[in-house]
Amino acid sequence: MSSNIRALAAKCCFQVVEKGRSLADELPKQQEKVEGKDKGLLQELCYGVIRYLPELEYDVRELIAKPLTGKQRVAHFLILVGIYQLKYTRIPDHAAVGETVNGAKPLKQLHLKAMINGVLRNFLRNKDKVSDKPLPDAIKFNHPSWFIKKIQHGYPEDWQKILTANMQKPPMWLRVNQHKNTVDAYQEKLAAAEIAVSKQDEFSKALLLTRAVDVNKLPGFFDGEVSIQDGAAQQAAVLLNSQAGENILDCCAAPGGKTCHILELQPKLKAMTAIDVDEERLARVEDNLSRLGLSAKTIAGDAGSDSWWDGQQFDRILLDAPCSGTGVIRRHPDIKWLRKASDIDTLVILQQQILKNVWSLLKPGGTLLYATCSILPQENKEQIQRFLLDQQDASLVNIAQSQQEIGWQILPDEQGMDGFYYAKLIKK
Template sequence: MIMNSRALAAKCCYAVIDQGRSLSDELPKQQDKLIGKDKGLLQEMCYGVLRYLPELENDVRHLMQKPLKGKQRVFHFLLLVGVYQIRYMRIPDHAAVSETVAATSVLKNRHMKALVNAVLRGFLRTLEAESKQTHKIDNSLPDPIKYNHPGWFIKKVQQGYPEQWQAILEANQQRPPMWLRANQQHHTSEQYQALLNEANIDIAIIEPNSHAISLVKPIDVAKLPGFDEGWVSVQDAAAQQAARLLDCQPNDVVLDCCAAPGGKTCHILEQTPTIASMTAIDIEESRLTRVHENLERLHLSANVIAADAASKAWWSGEQFDRILLDAPCSGTGVIRRHPDIKWLRKADDIDKLVILQQQILDNIWSLLKPGGTLVYATCSILPEENCQQISRFIAQNQDVQLIAISPDNADTDEQAVGWQLLPDDKNMDGFYYAKLLKLQ
């Protein structure tokens, strides 16, 4: 059977939204059924539908007498795929309609052909009518449709960032940049920049603290000089701050807690190859496969353990000089990279995550040597997971000293509890860091 990328996009979006599956799990399964540029087309349609889901559903809702349910639900997502192509992609309208209608046969329901055709052609007529009017933002639309985020999340961002909430939501809708991390065991960042220049790969910016390299546009990793040899990795500049802040020293005994997929583990080892040992733990054994793969490609070694960070069952009894706790979190700082987070994460998840983070932090702190350093990190922007979590921990423990973080070599804000990066700060992901010293 000839695979139709629109049909696969509909199935992928259905799996995420209606069945609660991760896009990072579902998309590769469907991409394996395609070849060449169709893989990228499928990714663009899936990411696009998930970025603009409320808006697209609102477009379709006005053109149908009743919503599609049960076995017909996959065709609801096929309609969204069609509308996304028409509204946001450079595909000619006739091709977007005809290819999306053709997907009904691939999805084994020819009876839906007429409906899909009618709705998409109706949407084209709607756009034509809109184009004749002066374009204005429709302020009568509910916020979830206007901003393409769930209502509960919009309220939390408004509460946490009353002056910046709209900019945060807008940043979440942007396409993420491709950041690189040069392996210092092979090349400095400056030397690797020269290799990129020789390969005619354009550099956008260099992040001054971590020396992370941002490309003008994403490319296939196979085109990066020395990727297979371990010269470079893909990692957002916000995530690259972790190794810098942990600041490992020679002969340190180091723990990377909740380590999968292993980017920060590898970065620490690249930065300080003379540490005494590196232990990387994660509760999901299946995710540790990626840790092993990254270590192997970069020719690094670590003691990798499938373990629950809220328990000491795995622990040998040796305390650590440095601990990186990349805590389980809502992922609300990386929505631009993972738009499915908006729809998979629920409001009541946050309180559960805060409790889990508290349990892990309390447990892991006991594994740190007096005089040792722990860096707490999340890819969240929600204060209850970040500054409020750390403030609670400091208030409840007498042996904790918060070390002020000075981003960009500016004057240190002694009152700030950690360092909160918001999405698109210097084109980086949303991240939070707090650096804690265990008193003697």
């Protein structure tokens, strides 16, 4: 298995699509079996297949009379890996076909080797033929039908633009640790390392690189001088605007990027508490704090209850609510296949419960910043509209460009950022 990257990619994609595993969990397991540049190729193949899944599935259906099922199902994903290479990579056709066919043996599908070879060669022969058959939107845009309908309903003018943005490879944004460096000084370090910056966000000072680089090449990364964090996520700490001497809570904090950013911007807090229901993910908060030389109280706790709370109300609360993740599909294309339409209603109810509970922990006059990495109105402006109707002591601070908007909805690739939503509330 370890000698064939295509076999590893097929196994990883099988686990994601058929078993509902996360790509973030499955890919590292397979990457452990390869070294150097092969890790990058394996990532490219896995992300590519998951990104273009409906289109690749359509291609296979046109080429195979009878679907592969049962123990042979993993070979279906090997064929998807092969077709992805032939359509979307610069790997020479003969190498893509040969290596993919050879992947049958480590997957214990040797009896299907001739069939896999035939399917890939048949695809190559017909690759440039243009079909006049109209494709359904799910295949054309490589998104599930239920999601396309929700985006069409929420964004009738921009739905195609959003789906197209979701198919792009994500850019790399940096957050300079202003405890250790000014943004300008760090840009000089990047220039010396021949790493180009394409823009700086005016509000958050986030840096967008011209192209992504290996984390090992970032000057001072392991000394805590810089972090990788999307430009949209970097708006949170700036919008929260913590002041010296305040007691701050970061709710649903893992993996801790926003916790750390709050501390970087305001080192003179009275206290900083980060809670998350997942103990394993909370460990990543502690790792990030340690690398950056920062400290916070971390608690494994459920934001929907106050069993973890010591009774001291907070001056400001960041609630990065559990959500559908539909704003970060370009970074996590498996969201398209792991999420179901029914999940959204469940998430909306969970968000309501957490928002109501966390509001009770906020001091009168305090600020709560509600955030999601979703673009679905149900989870965002509609959620806040409902909260404002139910909660008479809550008022909305305008942070959007238009006075009519409820909160600030960032769409995928808007100003190069991920899809994100923010609403800023004051407790009267």
